[in-house]
Amino acid sequence: MTRFALSATLVALMSTAAVAEDVAPSDVAYDDYGAIAQSLTGVAGDPAEGLRVMETRSAGNCVACHQVSVSTAAFQGNVGPSLDGVADRWDVDQLRGLVANAKMVFPDTVMPSFYRVSGYIRPGDAFTGKAAGELSPLLTAQQIEDVVAYLQTLSE
């Protein structure tokens, strides 16, 4: 019993330590222009995984609204601007800020905030239509870094 409790505490401590390396959504430091200078995880983003997140409906689904010419995802939307050449228009810190919370740059944008967990009206528990408990951000810190890494490859 004691040994079980101890090892459970140890596991809890270890996972806390792992999470603690990520910058929590409420602790993200945006500069005056909505950019984030510091990596959210300290781990380099993986562009291939970033593309997967962008194309996957249950993940970022960025292509729902944005077109990416080199992506083979079906039915790319056009609510937002094309992301072709996006790396020529924004630097890495700006891209990180836009993916995490584009409203820091464009207050009225339709684009959801992918790394923010408060300030919502009637937030729901995913797509159940029921009230939310504690919210998770739409993307994890590492997924943000992965998406940013992929976006940096989109230069013309």
Added chain:
Amino acid sequence: MRKVLQRTVAAMALGSIASIAMAQDDGADLVINGEIEITVRAPAPAHMSDTGIDTILSGWVFRSDETRQLEMDDFDNPAFLAVDRGIEAWNTVEGTEGKSCATCHGDVEESMAGVRAVYPRWNEEAGEVRTLAGQINDCRTNQMGADAYAYDKSDMTAMEALISVQSRGMPVNVAIEGPVAETWAQGQELYYTRFGQLELSCANCHEQNYGNYIRADHLSQGQINGFPTYRLKNAGLVQTHNRFRGCIRDTRAETFAVGSPEFVALELYVASRGNGLSVEGPSVRP
């Protein structure tokens, strides 16, 4: 940095000009059964002068030729099975008072002509705004002594479809002033509220982005003149509030219940954005 920002804003402005051009109204006209002319595009009502929309468009305009065709002949429109069920229900005695709808209202084709076009509307006696579904249930419970229909289930949509058919081709003409003004204003506020973790309002998609695509979804103006609507993906009739609930759920929000005061208000407001289009229900949508 500022230069980059300005350039991007300019690019976004260009993008929205392009998307207006892509609203994809090909000018096709809807005539049902070769005789009922449906107004699918009309000047926006005066209360929409600040919305940036000058022409209101039926959802029919945004659909594929195949889907459009299904609505052009009642023999092809799968909703007409429900209309037949509605006729049966109209003539069926139910409840403790020994009445059917026909007992009081007689021939549905005469008594219900024009009714759908003016709902939701103020009910003086009850002192409230009533949707068509709300009025149907009031008749059932207070006049017939029968059980209310479930607000968005098939008995209700069948009766709504039957009543809507009697107004097809007539202009939607929902009152927004007088005793309904407060409810209408509440509906307008809901329309522009950005709900849920995705922070999307009705307006974000259906006012700012109609004609654009969210993945395979071709965004319409969200008009409800065609409700109840037969959705091919549901293989059944969908009630207005059911659609509202689904939309708000999809913003990752805690949604409102069908028949709730919020959705009654929203229905009044959204219906009024269609003033001038024809009653089209029961329509067919993907």
